[in-house]
Amino acid sequence: MDSSSDAASRFYAVIPAGGIGSRLWPLSRASAPKFLHDLTGNGQTLLQDTWDRLLPISQGRTMVVTGDVHAGAVSEQLPNLDFNDVVLEPSPRDSTAAIALAAAILAKRQPDVIIGSFAADHVILEEDKFRSAVAEAVEIAASGKIVTIGIRPTEPSVAFGYIKRGKQIGDSKAFDVAKFVEKPRLPKAKKYFESGEYLWNAGMFIAPAELLLQILAKTEPALERGVRQIAEAWDTDQRAEVMKQVWPTLNKIAIDYSVAEPAAAKGLVAVVPGEFEWHDVGDFAAIAELQSEGRKNHLAVLGSARVLSDSSSGILVSETGRLVALIGLENVIVVDTPDALLVTSKEHAQKVKSLVDVLRQSGHSELL
């Protein structure tokens, strides 16, 4: 067995399936978050797409971390997911707790495991290129690195954090990570975009589980001890009991702050540039964009709507099966669900989040 196939055989995928996707309200709800929806119109949810995309390299070795209210939906959508590979969070405690617990459970089972964490709600086209990048990242990770896959920017977006790359690593496609930077304002985003030295941070992390936990032990020792403690009990009859006691005590912190940035500062992080098409589909304008495939004046339709459109463009999402008639509207967004209707335009797509905040503050929690 050469070292390449050795590293690949140590790979285990982790899918943190959390986050509601407030900008996609009223489609996305606490009870039916973004990853449980088909936002590409291919007949599968984003979670199923994520599972399938990883399958050729994971061979089904995949752990899903999600909210306990989604247990039913997740097991229904992923029939091949092993019961012992589902981590149900009694409450959301941010990405470090989710990913580190998965790392600790998997490291307990297989100390040299290399985990790869991928969001459940992104859209990736050109999946072969994606898997090549992951395979490359796994090789680099095996040499003792935290590896991220950075997306080659296609525009100076202010919606994503950026990764500044450093030196190329040997003759690989990977680079050292000079630093991670937060979502910039437009002038900086333009500078990053034009420099060619920055990649989008898509939140993909590939690392030996033990390395990730060792870094965490330095930055968040209580959190590291907590996930180790749960992991010890995981494959025993103490799982529920220990989870119940320890999980609520875990510090809420994004993995970018607890692991990625501190590790980058120590020169422990590498980045593999992703050459595949990647979409965050964070709001309805992004979905419309994705669906239009560059066609001007296209009306994208997701769901069961019967549509009668007279010179309208934008996106219609329907969960009701009602007839929807649109006349003379450009870049419109119509989201038709049984108990709530959203009508706006692409230029205001980001404002949906504020509207959800208003709903929350005004006590309409049944609609969230």
Place this chain on the structure above:
Amino acid sequence: MDSSSDAASRFYAVIPAGGIGSRLWPLSRASAPKFLHDLTGNGQTLLQDTWDRLLPISQGRTMVVTGDVHAGAVSEQLPNLDFNDVVLEPSPRDSTAAIALAAAILAKRQPDVIIGSFAADHVILEEDKFRSAVAEAVEIAASGKIVTIGIRPTEPSVAFGYIKRGKQIGDSKAFDVAKFVEKPRLPKAKKYFESGEYLWNAGMFIAPAELLLQILAKTEPALERGVRQIAEAWDTDQRAEVMKQVWPTLNKIAIDYSVAEPAAAKGLVAVVPGEFEWHDVGDFAAIAELQSEGRKNHLAVLGSARVLSDSSSGILVSETGRLVALIGLENVIVVDTPDALLVTSKEHAQKVKSLVDVLRQSGHSELL
């Protein structure tokens, strides 16, 4: 008893309640046409408003002519309407059949009756001025004229027919009608508007029933014989039988062509200018206009919607009670009904009719 109160005591109101109001789809349907809706937000339907507006001068002497499918809704909405004053049409046969049959029935009961026919689906503010105009029209009618009430134009509208007035009649407020003209194109509408000699034709006709029938006997003799025949049987146990036999044979023709224009040509028509605020509310833009009462950027809301609006203007009509969220849309029209949703803008309000035509042609009759 002076002659004035004599004429007034001969007055009988007729309300032809027909027409679906296609431009108000999906609110207005064959099963729930425009006149059965509250389009002003005052808690009453347009039909009820029409009844109430006439009551001080009709004293309840009012006949309603409507489609037989609306019998239940009409009797529910007008509890004081006498059963013998409801004419149920087995099929729509245009305005002459509707109004002439009412005239014939009422003339049979009271040969000197003066009928006044008023659409069931218009909005009239300043009702006192309306009733003054009707009272004036009744006096003129008693002298042997067909009298219409013309609306003082507030803009060069192309949505209405016009009435050209001739000489003033004595020292009354009435004028001879020189001629009726069809809905004009804009240049002509502007000429009419600027001349000050034209009034909008709101389809209001006040006339001795016998005079109306005599004119009809010249222009549409078979139609006149037909309604006389039904009227003979109306207050007998033959009503249903004769109605069933004769009604389907009646010629379909608008009263403008069968009575008003021929009578005007013979100098038999007078017009009383109406100084009251009148609205046809023919489409959603007109309803929005009416509701806004001149306020800029106003969002009118009709119905049971819970609304969350972020800088949106226009009109929202809801029959579902769902939450409707609108963000950043100017002059939007959203009509939310249980089986159909319309989204358009005020500038396209007139196109709703074409959309209904498409629905009809494509076999969606269940939605019409």
